[in-house]
Amino acid sequence: MDEPKTRAAKRAATAQQILEAAQFEFGEHGLEGTTVRSIARRAGVDPSLVIQHYGSKNDLFAIAIRLPGDSTGDDVAGHLFDVVDVRLGELPPETRALVRSMLTAPEARASMRDFLNERTANLARGGGEDAELRAALTVSSILGLTIARHFLGLDALAEISEQQVEKTVRPWITAALGDDVDQVPSR
Structure with a gap:
């Protein structure tokens, strides 16, 4: 990768390095x-640069745990299958940070709650009776799957x-969606 040439490009590259x-x-x-020192050490910068770029550890945390937004579109089941595929694979760093800290850090708890409420609302849109409850249960189950696999190391997960995902996980998601999805094609 080429080294940034301008001062602004170098500053942006350093900020990205610190964020990662x-x-x-x-x-x-x-x-x-x-700690700020552990972040700086991993980024290969002086701890003062962490503060200079992000203000405080808590401010940096708030940025580091932001999850990318996405919409479900019309293919609700397909979207959920994609989400489960991500949760069964290697977690993105922002997801790992958020999930690890959501029970102990108010910022992470608020961020996760907002994210899950948004996902629930998107899934429940136009879904008929009990759509919001079914959506909340589905979203919560996927969160539980994430925790059980990546943080607790549940043996079965x-x-x-891929065969088990096709045979068990995808039908589980389809069933959770209830009457909202008539036929969900296998992938």
């Missing part, structure tokens, strides 16, 4: 277990195969 280091540290150690 922070996401990794928060994902591994949570908000409380991460450690080496789940």
Whole structure:
């Protein structure tokens, strides 16, 4: 990769390097277990640059845990299958940081609650009776799957195969959606 040439480009590259280091540290150690020094060490910068770019550890945490927004569109089941595929694979660093810290850091709890409420509302749109409850249960189940696989190391989820995903996980999601989806094609 080419080195940034302008001062602004160098500053942006340093900020990105710090953010990526922070996401990794928060994902591994949570908000409380991460220090500005550990972030700086991982990023290969002086700790003062972390503060200069992001203000404080808490401000950096708020940025590091932002999850990318997405919409479900018309293919609700397809969207959920994609989400489960991501949750069964390697977690993005911002997701790992957020999930690890959501029970201990108010910022993470608020961010996760807002994210899950948005996902629930998107899934429940036009879904008929009990759509919001079914959507909330589906979203909560996927969160539980994420925690059980990546943080608790539940044996049954450690080496789940694509065949098991097709045979068990996809029908589970389809059933959770209820009457909202008539036929969900296999992938």
